[in-house]
Amino acid sequence: MIKRSFLGLVNPRLQYNLVPDSVQELPVPNKVILLLKESKNGAGASTLKVGDGVKTGQRLSASPDSAEYVISSVTGTISAMAPYVGMQAQKYTAITIDASGQDNWDEGFKNEPSLDTALKFFEYAPGSPCFKPFADPEKTIRTIVVNGMDQDVLLTANQYVVKNEAVDLKGGIEALKKITGVERILITVPESLVQQGSTTGGEVKAISATYPDSLPHMIMKNVLGQVVSAGATPEDTGVVFVSAEAVAALGAAFGSGQLRVTKLVTVVGKNGKTTNVRTRIGTPLRDVLQACNVSLNDRDRLILGGAMRGAATYSEDLPVEPRTDGIVVQDEADSAQTTDYPCINCGECIRICPVKIPVNMLIRFLEARLYEDAAAMYDLECCIECGLCSYVCISRIPIFQYIMLGKYELGLIKTAEAASA
Amino acid sequence: MNSEKKLVVAHAPFWHDGSKISTKNYHIMIAALPAVLWGISQYGAPALAVIAFAMACAMIWEVIMNIALGKPFSIGDGSAAVTGLLLGMLMPATAPWWLIVLGTFIAIIVGKQIFGGIGFNPLNPPLLALAMLVISFKPIFDFNEALRHYDLGFVMTYPLADLKYFGTGAIAKFSLGDLFMGRQAGAIGSTCSWGLILGGLYLMLRGYMRWEISLSFLAGVFITALLFNLSDSAKYAGPFFHLFTGYTLIAAFFLVPEDSSSPANFIPMLIFGALAGLMTVLIRNIGIYVDGVPFSILLMNLANPLLDKIRPKAIGKVVENA
Numbered sequence: 001m002i003k004r005s006f007l008g009l010v011n012p013r014l015q016y017n018l019v020p021d022s023v024q025e026l027p028v029p030n031k032v033i034l035l036l037k038e039s040k041n042g043a044g045a046s047t048l049k050v051g052d053g054v055k056t057g058q059r060l061s062a063s064p065d066s067a068e069y070v071i072s073s074v075t076g077t078i079s080a081m082a083p084y085v086g087m088q089a090q091k092y093t094a095i096t097i098d099a100s101g102q103d104n105w106d107e108g109f110k111n112e113p114s115l116d117t118a119l120k121f122f123e124y125a126p127g128s129p130c131f132k133p134f135a136d137p138e139k140t141i142r143t144i145v146v147n148g149m150d151q152d153v154l155l156t157a158n159q160y161v162v163k164n165e166a167v168d169l170k171g172g173i174e175a176l177k178k179i180t181g182v183e184r185i186l187i188t189v190p191e192s193l194v195q196q197g198s199t200t201g202g203e204v205k206a207i208s209a210t211y212p213d214s215l216p217h218m219i220m221k222n223v224l225g226q227v228v229s230a231g232a233t234p235e236d237t238g239v240v241f242v243s244a245e246a247v248a249a250l251g252a253a254f255g256s257g258q259l260r261v262t263k264l265v266t267v268v269g270k271n272g273k274t275t276n277v278r279t280r281i282g283t284p285l286r287d288v289l290q291a292c293n294v295s296l297n298d299r300d301r302l303i304l305g306g307a308m309r310g311a312a313t314y315s316e317d318l319p320v321e322p323r324t325d326g327i328v329v330q331d332e333a334d335s336a337q338t339t340d341y342p343c344i345n346c347g348e349c350i351r352i353c354p355v356k357i358p359v360n361m362l363i364r365f366l367e368a369r370l371y372e373d374a375a376a377m378y379d380l381e382c383c384i385e386c387g388l389c390s391y392v393c394i395s396r397i398p399i400f401q402y403i404m405l406g407k408y409e410l411g412l413i414k415t416a417e418a419a420s421a
Numbered sequence: 422m423n424s425e426k427k428l429v430v431a432h433a434p435f436w437h438d439g440s441k442i443s444t445k446n447y448h449i450m451i452a453a454l455p456a457v458l459w460g461i462s463q464y465g466a467p468a469l470a471v472i473a474f475a476m477a478c479a480m481i482w483e484v485i486m487n488i489a490l491g492k493p494f495s496i497g498d499g500s501a502a503v504t505g506l507l508l509g510m511l512m513p514a515t516a517p518w519w520l521i522v523l524g525t526f527i528a529i530i531v532g533k534q535i536f537g538g539i540g541f542n543p544l545n546p547p548l549l550a551l552a553m554l555v556i557s558f559k560p561i562f563d564f565n566e567a568l569r570h571y572d573l574g575f576v577m578t579y580p581l582a583d584l585k586y587f588g589t590g591a592i593a594k595f596s597l598g599d600l601f602m603g604r605q606a607g608a609i610g611s612t613c614s615w616g617l618i619l620g621g622l623y624l625m626l627r628g629y630m631r632w633e634i635s636l637s638f639l640a641g642v643f644i645t646a647l648l649f650n651l652s653d654s655a656k657y658a659g660p661f662f663h664l665f666t667g668y669t670l671i672a673a674f675f676l677v678p679e680d681s682s683s684p685a686n687f688i689p690m691l692i693f694g695a696l697a698g699l700m701t702v703l704i705r706n707i708g709i710y711v712d713g714v715p716f717s718i719l720l721m722n723l724a725n726p727l728l729d730k731i732r733p734k735a736i737g738k739v740v741e742n743a
Contacts, residue, residue, distance in 0.1 A: 002436065002438065003438055003439040004438040004439050004440050004628075006627070007626055007627065007628070008626070008627045008628010008629065009625075009626060009628060009632075012438055014436075153436075217737070221736065227736055227737050228737055229737050229738075229739045230735075230737045230738055230739055231739070296426060296428070297426065298426055298427045298428075299427060299428070299429055300426075300428060300429065301428065301429050301430075301431060301435060302428050303433075303435055305433075307433075307434065307435045307436050308433060308434040308435070308436060309433050309434070310433055310435065311433065312428070312429065312430045312431050312432070312433075312435070313428070313430065314428055314430050315428070316426065316428075328435070330435055332429070335429070335431065335435065336431075336434070336435055336436055336437035337437075338431075341442065341498075341539070341540075342537070342538065342539065342540040342541065343540050344442065344539055344540040344680045344681055345540060345680050345681045345683075345685055346680045346685070347631065347680075347685030347686070348440075350685050350686060354736075355735055355736040355737060356732075356733050356734070356735050356736055357735045358685075358686070358729075358732055358735075360685050361729075379735035379737075379738050381737075382735040382736060382737040382738055387433050387434035388434075390433075390434050390437070391434050391436055391437055391438055392438055392440065393437075394440045394441065394442055394445060395442060395540070396437070396441070398432055400432060400433055400434060401432035401433075404432070
């Protein structure tokens with residue numbers, strides 16, 4: 001944790017971790033848990049049963065025409081299927097597969113770069129790319145940004161990929177061009193990796209190493225010169241963001257004919273020591289922590305993601321997902337405590353907000369649960385969710401939590417209005 | 422998938438820069454110490470009694486309010502102590518005990534607690550108390566009368582009173598050096614200019630008091646006094662005189678940048694400070710009060726919410742035309 005500096009004249013600046021550690025390959029775990037998202041049309045006839053044998057790389061879905069699927073990362077048998085509810089009330093089916101230890105690769109993957117193949121096999125790739133905007137007739141995508149920089153502090157997985165897997169990245173960018181038909185592909189890298197970035201075939205753009213300049217909204221503003229309006233996504237303005245790890249997975253898959261089923265995770269222990277590990281998707285967190293010798297006790301925080309935007313989770317039996325970029329373990333003594341003190345109007349949050357939201361007024365409206373006024377008058381929807389306001393709040397208000405709650409509640413209000421309209 | 426270990430599920434971000442309200446208030450008290458110690462060394466035990474009693478009364482009133490409202494004790498954040506300290510610094514050394522009780526009642530309860538506590542006060546608490554006491558008990562705050570038994574080796578008439586009633590000829594006997602070094606009559610904590618400047622610089626450099634407000638207030642006082650002086654130097658004193666006398670310096674560094682009653686955006690802070698400085702000198706030169714600081718700052722506190730609307734548009738904000 002970076003403490004307040006002695007001289008208070010300059011805004012505190014959090015820096016990204018620019019030194020990717022070398023990768024430790026973890027062995028195949030005894031069992032993996034894959035989280036299959038519930039289809040939008042509700043539970044169809046499930047083609048998966050407990051006892052089914054699965055092969056590595058096999059596409060598993062609830063029904064043959066379902067858009068949601070998982071890619072099995074091990075060869076083995078399904079030992080359990082249970083419902084699971086994740087963040088923001090998203091429903092999943094948790095498929096537990098007992099691994100046999102050997103890899104028997106599935107033949108279903110067709111090695112031809114097309115949008116259909118991408119939608120059918122790569123939505124579950126490590127790095128969680130999303131190809132749905134390309135199939136959406138209402139959106140015209142003109143630019144793809146491959147983000148070679150990690151979005152959160154402490155993490156280095158994407159930078160490792162740019163530094164050490166540039167060949168796969170190159171293959172992935174070529175595949176992207178064929179799959180999507182988009183000609184303009186940018187790759188954003190920190191200054192130290194511009195050399196490696198220029199070998200990938202994408203248009204290299206250097207971004208600063210200060211948090212939160214690697215977040216999509218900031219890259220849109222600083223690199224592309226386009227500002228994403230409040231409530232819109234970059235896809236609405238014609239730009240799709242993909243992580244470097246996902247593109248490298250694409251390149252490796254089309255190059256070797258085998259889907260990539262491992263994820264690069266930065267594990268941060270209590271003393272701040274970082275390790276990069278490559279592990280099968282679906283590995284329980286317990287196995288990863290044991291392999292890195294990270295101890296976890298009662299009242300600690302087990303954070304999936306980075307220290308500023310990650311999500312604390314309640315169990316080490318939960319799995320590594322394709323979008324798990326980091327695992328941070330924080331001791332109780334080091335954790336940031338929040339209080340119920342009111343805002344004292346010191347203005348630290350205003351000075352540090354990257355998008356100039358008047359956070360001191362916004363938090364008052366959010367605490368009073370006036371979400372529509374907060375969005376209309378005090379720019380709730382402009383927030384890029386960096387967490388810096390809570391980082392500097394002298395009253396220790398959980399501002400980020402209020403903002404996320406406000407956005408969620410506002411979304412519910414809007415869907416209720418749309419349904420009754 | 423429930424493990425035996427009880428992990429804490431909190432929300433991002435998981436880092437904090439370590440700042441606290443209590444840390445800030447303790448540093449404000451430390452910064453005020455040079456001026457306070459100087460005042461106590463000049464006026465002796467009565468001054469110490471006033472300061473200590475003011476701090477204690479402020480904290481006791483806050484505890485009484487916490488109990489009456491059924492809220493947890495809030496004196497741990499140090500804001501009541503700071504309010505008491507600042508109010509004590511604004512009083513003459515001979516202030517009677519009941520004045521301090523009444524003053525801290527106004528500052529803590531009327532100025533802060535009835536609005537909801539810390540962070541909700543629209544007006545500056547110590548200045549609100551000072552303004553009400555000055556209007557109600559004018560003779561006690563007439564420094565010439567309050568300090569008439571003191572002879573400390575320098576000119577003991579109150580500089581601003583001399584200026585208002587006798588013009589600039591009467592203040593020629595105050596050298597700027599004396600005023601700067603604290604050899605002037607006045608309130609306990611507002612005479613030691615170098616001590617206040619030192620404390621103010623410390624707070625601004627450490628980031629505890631917003632320099633935009635402090636410096637724009639001083640600039641407002643300086644420029645307005647300069648303009649008045651240039652127009653008629655027989656009636657109006659020079660800018661440095663106005664800076665080093667009265668409550669100017671203690672207001673600039675400790676009172677005007679009070680968090681809740683001052684704006685938080687950049688341009689509003691500059692306007693707030695400059696207009697407060699302007700009003701101070703206007704009241705001093707063409708108003709009836711000897712020192713205009715309490716009233717000018719309270720007036721600008723009322724303008725604070727409107728001033729805070731002068732802010733840049735948020736990035737990404739979609740402005741829908743009516």
